[in-house]
Amino acid sequence: MRLAEIFERVVGPESSVAFRAYDGSTAGPQDADVTVVVRTPVALHYLAQAPGALGLTRAYVSGHLDLEGDMYTALRRMSDVALDGAFTLGDVARIVRSVGWEKFVNRVAPPPQEVQPRRLLGRGIRHSKARDAEAIHHHYDVSNAFYELVLGPSMTYTCAVYPDADASLEQAQFHKHDLVARKLGLESGMRLLDVGCGWGGMVMHVAREYGVRALGVTLSAQQAEWAQERIEKEGLSHLAEVRHMDYRDVPDGTYDRVSSIGLTEHIGKRNVPDYFASLHAKLRPGGRLLNHCITRPDNHSPAMRRNGVINRYVFPDGELEGPGWLQTQMNEAGFEIRHQENLREHYALTLRDWCANLERNWDEALGEVDIGTARVWRMYMAGSRLGFERNVVQLHQILGVKLDGTESRMPLRPRFEP
Template identity: 80%
Template structure:
């Protein structure tokens, strides 16, 4: 049995993608604008060793499976297919005879882009300072130049906010930072702490647009260096600063406002109560916290999949929580929760634009980080877009206030859009 026949047995003869294999067989729609290509028998080694998403990812990252055309379109179409039949043991044996038993069962190591469990264990317990630093290094200290190619001039690696679907990525990221600023009620002379600040986008925005003195902290050396250079270029050294520092080491009681944009996912469920308590302590009475993070739609599905693709290739040790649970923990830490909203559709649009940037700059991206890492990003961004569109994951902003006695310092009917 040839590989195309197996593909056709599983997904049906009318699959809206084209399938090609190294054995010369083809199936699916020959006119499709996307093709799945099995380039070598090693792809089958990966699938035999790890059936499912992990095996497919390993084969794709290593270049033994390819997707020609738009990755998001390919994933969306394949996810919509109804599996019509299974492959019998006899058919698998026939395939083994054609390929060769040794080639089929030979174990091959995962590609180097996969974060192996042993490497993490050598860095201590999950969410210790040393292990968190290693995880951040794995994902963020890839290449600032690579991130510039994907993220664009905003250099902001979190969900943007789109006034309209045709808003540019740069405008949408500005609007996101300004939405955070308006929710926090930033005013000239205030002190802002931005934890997990990335390349400094929020502190730069706060300084430039509101005259706020902002401190951003990150566990990525490369991010801190890039941000400080950008701050100097903009002439904002007197207001904005980014340090290579763990948020847990920032002094308490010093800030009027705290923003946490895309950090909570890295904290770990058991540490979230202490995390919110720590941010509460860093605020002065009357201060506000805006927590912006990826969430899951409910509190019942697993918070993390240690053996899943995302934990292996993108965010090792990452954990997502439900918005209701996060609301409760902010409240338990002492915050009065004043506002919450879901920006799920906005993250899908953000990922659409990052994907377009990566495709447009593909050769330059590969030159920066190598083809394997670029492939991880191509797959991860497209798959994440599909996840947000289908409500597998969400994005929530939650605003909390550290009361000054009983005074929240909030307007009676706050509006957070420009002119509100």
């Protein structure tokens, strides 16, 4: 069996994907708008050594496997293989015969974009301050200019909320920040702590739109530097500040509201109870917490695999939990739960727009990062879009209140939409 036919058999002849291999073989429909190209034997080594998603990712990121056509379309058609599939022993045997046993057994090192476990282990146990800083550095300290090309002017790297189907990404990010502000009941003169603040989008929004004094903290030095420059440029320094700081080091008992937008995924399950307890301690009585994070559909579906593609290439040490479990932990930490909603369709739309930005700015992006990193982003964002569409992952906002005695200080019928 020729190489292209092996790939077609693994993916499935009904996938509407064409295949072309370096041995001259082809398979699949000749008029397909998506073609997988096997450029070198190294692609086969990667797939045989790590069957399934990890091997495919290594081969694609390193350029030994290529794609002609749209990444999202390809992953949607090959989703069973791209997400969870694997070569059978028979497939591996055919690959060995094709490349030769001696070449096959010579192990090929993963591409440099893959985080090696020993690198993180050198920074301590999972979710220690030093190791968390290293994990955040890997993903967020890539290039602020690269992030601007992907995220657009808002520089907001979290799920947007689309007020209608025709809304732009910028309108949707503004609407998301405003939705969080309304859920928190922000008013002029209040103090907001935004943990895991990224490039300061929420901090600047509430300072500009609500007159709120806001502090954002992030473990990314590049994010903090960029955010502070933007705050000064917009003339918001009297209200807004972003610090390069661990949220655990922020003093307790001094804030009216806390927002956590996209941080919980980095905390680690065993640390979640202490995380919510810490945020509860930072609030004054009657204060509110809005926790916005990616979740898994339930407490039994697979969490983010420690040795999977996302942990190795995108979010080292990332962990996802079910919304019910997270809500319970907030409750156990002392919060009264007042509202919860799932925004997974909105994240699929957000990723659609980020993918479009990357493709539109591809050549410019390659001036900021190496092509392997750009390929990681292309694959990861397209795959994540598919995951939200197919309910593999979700996005939940949970609103909790730190009671003042028995008083919640919530309106009887709060309206969060304008």
